Structure formats: C-alpha cells, structure tokens
Amino acid sequence: NAGVTQTPKFRILKIGQSMTLQCTQDMNHNYMYWYRQDPGMGLKLIYYSVGAGITDKGEVPNGYNVSRSTTEDFPLRLELAAPSQTSVYFCASTGGGGYTFGSGTRLTVV
Amino acid sequence: GESVGLHLPTLSVQEGDNSIINCAYSNSASDYFIWYKQESGKGPQFIIDIRSNMDKRQGQRVTVLLNKTVKHLSLQIAATQPGDSAVYFCAEITGTASKLTFGTGTRLQVTL
Numbered sequence: 001n002a003g004v005t006q007t008p009k010f011r012i013l014k015i016g017q018s019m020t021l022q023c024t025q026d027m028n029h030n031y032m033y034w035y036r037q038d039p040g041m042g043l044k045l046i047y048y049s050v051g052a053g054i055t056d057k058g059e060v061p062n063g064y065n066v067s068r069s070t071t072e073d074f075p076l077r078l079e080l081a082a083p084s085q086t087s088v089y090f091c092a093s094t095g096g097g098g099y100t101f102g103s104g105t106r107l108t109v110v
Numbered sequence: 111g112e113s114v115g116l117h118l119p120t121l122s123v124q125e126g127d128n129s130i131i132n133c134a135y136s137n138s139a140s141d142y143f144i145w146y147k148q149e150s151g152k153g154p155q156f157i158i159d160i161r162s163n164m165d166k167r168q169g170q171r172v173t174v175l176l177n178k179t180v181k182h183l184s185l186q187i188a189a190t191q192p193g194d195s196a197v198y199f200c201a202e203i204t205g206t207a208s209k210l211t212f213g214t215g216t217r218l219q220v221t222l
Binding site: 031033035040041042043044045048050056058090092094096098099101102103104 | 144151152153154155156159199206207208209210211212213214215
C-alpha cells in the first residue's frame with residue numbers, strides 16, 4: 001500500500017514548455033485534489049475530483065488542466081509554463097476519512 | 111472570500127514547555143477542522159481533527175480546542191520536543207467535495 005505517489009519529485013521547466021505532474025493513489029479513494037504551495041504560504045487548491053470522469057476548479061485553476069479517467073490517477077497538466085507557476089505541488093486523496101498527501105513535486109520555471 | 115488564518119507566523123518554545131498554536135477561521139458553516147504538521151521538504155502530516163459539535167479533542171501529547179463563538183481553533187502540544195519543530199497548519203473542510211482550505215501556517219521552533 002503506497003498511498004499517494006507523485007512524480008517527478010523535482011523539475012525545471014523553461015517558460016512556455018509544458019509538462020504533466022503525475023499522481024496515483026492505491027487506496028480506492030474517490031476524492032482527489034491538487035494543491036500548490038508557495039514559499040512561506042499555505043496550500044491553495046488548484047483542481048479537485050470527486051470521482052472518475054468528474055473534475056472541478058479550485059481556488060487557483062488558471063494555467064492548469066486535469067483529467068480523471070480512472071479512480072487511481074489524477075494528472076495535472078501545465079500547458080504553457082510561466083514563472084508564476086514555480087511552486088511545490090501536492091496531490092491528496094480521501095475516501096471520506098483522513099486525507100493522504102503525496103510527498104510533492106518541486107517545480108521551477110525559468 | 112472565506113478563509114482560514116493564523117495569528118502568529120513563528121513561535122519559539124523551549125524543549126519541555128507546552129506550545130499553543132492559534133488559528134482563526136471565518137466560515138461559520140465549516141463543520142470539520144484538521145491540524146497538519148509539515149516538515150521541510152515533506153507533505154502535510156495529519157495531527158488531529160475536530161468536528162464542530164465538539165469543543166475539545168485530545169490525542170497523544172496534542173489537544174485541539176474549538177471555540178465556535180469567536181471562530182477560533184488552537185493546537186496545544188504538551189512537553190514540546192525538538193522533533194515537533196515544523197510548520198503547523200489548520201485547515202477547514204468546506205463543501206460537499208470535502209475541500210480543504212488551509213491557513214498560512216505557523217513555524218514552531220523548539221530550542222534546547
């Protein structure tokens with residue numbers, strides 16, 4: 001039981017490049033979330049999903065897209081990377097009990 | 111909009127003393143709150159939670175107090191240890207999708 005797995009752990013992107021942050025959970029949780037955390041700040045919700053095929057915007061969705069084709073996977077897509085997207089990204093899931101967070105992806109856009 | 115915030119950005123305590131970390135929330139409809147601990151380079155780690163129908167909940171060395179009248183939440187850590195040094199966040203659960211709304215965090219520094 002691995003919990004929530006995020007890949008990659010670190011990435012440097014050039015402005016305008018695109019990438020996908022991967023998130024997988026093996027707990028059969030319906031609810032999954034993507035957060036970003038800027039230095040010295042709390043986590044802000046980007047997108048969330050309440051089940052396969054269902055996604056919705058959070059507080060800061062601009063510049064991101066998500067999909068949820070399976071219960072296990074919830075990838076986050078950056079199409080045109082901007083310096084403002086430099087942050088640490090956390091994926092989380094819950095099945096109605098506690099929340100499980102991944103270890104994060106540190107993204108730098110230069 | 112609705113938000114969760116913290117009073118103190120940094121708290122320094124001596125090893126063995128008790129720590130109190132405070133949090134103010136503004137969404138009176140929130141019915142579930144969680145305290146998280148985050149160590150450098152790691153994701154948030156669950157500490158303790160409390161529902162709005164409770165005033166107090168105790169765990170191992172930690173106690174959460176909820177005052178709904180003034181919309182205030184606190185985390186008490188007894189006999190603070192060096193391993194408690196981290197950033198602590200309170201979060202409230204909002205909406206049917208159980209979304210977490212985080213505050214900005216308090217850094218706890220434990221001195222020897």
